[in-house]
Amino acid sequence: MSKHSVNEMWENFLKTLNERKRDQATFEAWPFANDADTAKELAELVKKGDKTATCSLYRMYEIGNEPIPTNGQYNVITDWDGNAEVIVQTTKVDVIPFNEVPKSFAFKEGEGDKSYEYWHRVHVDFFTNELEVFNEQFHEDMLVVCEEFEVVYPK
Numbered sequence: 001m002s003k004h005s006v007n008e009m010w011e012n013f014l015k016t017l018n019e020r021k022r023d024q025a026t027f028e029a030w031p032f033a034n035d036a037d038t039a040k041e042l043a044e045l046v047k048k049g050d051k052t053a054t055c056s057l058y059r060m061y062e063i064g065n066e067p068i069p070t071n072g073q074y075n076v077i078t079d080w081d082g083n084a085e086v087i088v089q090t091t092k093v094d095v096i097p098f099n100e101v102p103k104s105f106a107f108k109e110g111e112g113d114k115s116y117e118y119w120h121r122v123h124v125d126f127f128t129n130e131l132e133v134f135n136e137q138f139h140e141d142m143l144v145v146c147e148e149f150e151v152v153y154p155k
Helices: 002-014 019-024 036-048 058-064 103-109 116-132
Strands: 027-031 053-057 074-078 084-097 143-153
Touching: 002 074, 002 084, 002 143, 036 074, 036 084, 053 058, 053 103, 053 116, 058 143, 103 116, 103 143
Parallel strands: 027 074
Antiparallel strands: 053 143, 074 084, 084 143
16 A cells, blocks of 8 residues: 555656656655654655755665665655655755754754754764664764755645
């Protein structure tokens, strides 16, 4: 069911593009966070326009041997079960040390009270837990991938 909803949303989105863009368009599908409730909450923030950015550990791309996001990339944001929620397009990507992420970026993540303090606390906890699985420790000078995006479907 979830793969069907992703493919259906993607096909509907492709109909909004001109032929050249449609032929070149590809996507990744994934949920935010690492649990069902948070994934749904963050997808809702994206749909409301409160969340226009996300941050991930560069180390996780290394571990997974995955490329980092690029400008123009499309992503189908799903709930935890893989059901399509919204399509976003990446507009900006920066790789910087965690302790150099600006307050303005933390606000764009749209979570909690949108303060830097909230963002910092939640991300330290998340990254610490994420790295524990690999027996690694989080450090404030670790590189993070700061990705900004805009909703492209549905608008």
